[in-house]
Amino acid sequence: MKFTFVQTADAYRYAQMLAYSASTVTEYARRKGYRYESFLGLKRGAHPWQATFNRVFMLADLIERGVGGWVCYMDADAWIQDLDYDLEALFAEFGDAAAVFTPSGASDHWWDVNAGVFFVNLDHPDGVRLCQAWKDASLEKWDFIADKIDFPVGGPDDQSILHELLASEVAPRASIALTTRSEVNSQHAAFIRQHLRGDQAAFDKRVAFVREAAAAVLEQAGPPETGRDEAAWAVTEGLYHGLLGREPDQQGGETYYRLIRDVGLRSGVEAAAQSISQSPEFKARQA
Numbered sequence: 001m002k003f004t005f006v007q008t009a010d011a012y013r014y015a016q017m018l019a020y021s022a023s024t025v026t027e028y029a030r031r032k033g034y035r036y037e038s039f040l041g042l043k044r045g046a047h048p049w050q051a052t053f054n055r056v057f058m059l060a061d062l063i064e065r066g067v068g069g070w071v072c073y074m075d076a077d078a079w080i081q082d083l084d085y086d087l088e089a090l091f092a093e094f095g096d097a098a099a100v101f102t103p104s105g106a107s108d109h110w111w112d113v114n115a116g117v118f119f120v121n122l123d124h125p126d127g128v129r130l131c132q133a134w135k136d137a138s139l140e141k142w143d144f145i146a147d148k149i150d151f152p153v154g155g156p157d158d159q160s161i162l163h164e165l166l167a168s169e170v171a172p173r174a175s176i177a178l179t180t181r182s183e184v185n186s187q188h189a190a191f192i193r194q195h196l197r198g199d200q201a202a203f204d205k206r207v208a209f210v211r212e213a214a215a216a217v218l219e220q221a222g223p224p225e226t227g228r229d230e231a232a233w234a235v236t237e238g239l240y241h242g243l244l245g246r247e248p249d250q251q252g253g254e255t256y257y258r259l260i261r262d263v264g265l266r267s268g269v270e271a272a273a274q275s276i277s278q279s280p281e282f283k284a285r286q287a
Contacts, residue, residue, distance in 0.1 A: 001088050002069025004035040006058055009076040010051035011040045011274055017207050018076035019275035020214040023255040026262030027221065028080040032087070037062075038263055040270055044142070047149050052158050056138050059120065059131040068123045075116040077206060078185075078194040079214050083221050085191045090183065094119075098126035098175035101166075102185040110178065111166035115159040117184045117192050126171040133170045137161050211255075218254060232261040235269055243276045245285065 005025050009018040022038060029036040042050055043057035055073050062071060070091065094100050099120045101113035121127040138145075141156045151157055166176065184192040187199060195209050236257040240248045248256070256275070260268030276282055 001091060002034075003029075003032070003087060004037065004062070004067060004069065004071045005029050006037050006055070006062075006071055006073050007076060007078075008039040008043075008051060008054040008058060010042065010048040011270075012278070013048055013203070014051070014076040015040055015271060015274035016276075016278040017210050019259055019271050020207070020211045020255060021074070021076055021079040022263070022271065023258045024080040024083070024214050024217045025074060027218065027258055028083050028085075030262055031083060036262060038267060038271065040267070040274065045146060049148075049151050050145070052151075053138055053145075055115070056131075056134050056158055060135045063122060063128055063131060070119050070121055072119050072192075073115075073117065074192060075194065077196065077210055078117050078192055079210060079217065080191070081189065081193045081213075081217060082191055083217065087191070090179075090191070091119075094177045094179075096124075096175075097121060097177040098124040098171050099130060100177045100179055102179055102181055102183075105181070109163075109167070110173070111163050113162070113166065113178070114185050114194075115162050116194050116196065124175065126175040130165065130171040133165050134158075134162060137165060214255065218258070228257070229261045231265070232268070233257055235260055235265060236272070239269070239272055239276060243273070243282055 005028075007018060007022055007025060009015050018038065018040070026036050028034070037058070039054055039058060042048075043054045044050065045053065059071065059073070099118065101115075101118045103110070104112050104114045106112055120131060122131075138158065138161055141161065145152070145156065155161075165171075181189060183190055185194050187193055187195060193213065195206055195213070197206070199206075236248055236253055239256065240246060240253065256272040259272055262268070263271070
């Protein structure tokens, strides 16, 4: 099976969280031979919260580029918990599905899913149809969304639009599979864990939680590799010296090194620099 993992965040608030969670996703993708893509900023709009729609436009971009297979979208507050997880074994039962979601638990409606982690099959016509309809419906509502400086109370947002599409069966119910929160979309999931806003209201504590969780996963993965990518490590050291005036610590340095190595210098440096510049240590140096 082909899998592509996708993450995104605005360039200011969630970029730091993404840098931590992405270190686990890129490591998992590297081990399994899967693809990984990320995007910082806004695909459309002017307000940071509108980065939530990035996933919609990124999926449309993948389709236009001819990318096939399964795409796993993960929010910035989601990370890979088990770097050895056999994803293909899990998906043996979902092979004919167009998409796989996890129920949000907020209601008994089957279409009330969590869009923070999901899988969509771009080799399935219903999967492609759902992604295209999601983009079209988002653009249709954009006049209402464009001027909102924060999440509009009661929507529309990307998840509420997705719910409407699923409920209307743009993609037939028979082609949509549901998995359980014991596998993804919870703090205790076996494969992909997520620290939702509802789990912890304070943003800085959410960032710390994801940082510590990602560090624990990488620590369990074993010591840092001996054959480093010299360019990626040199850039990591340069970021630490330039922004923090010190050598990289083992936890943070390894996180940013793996990110830069796996997503490329341009995107990796952008994400790492944004993350470090939002840290309390950096802000204290500027005071």
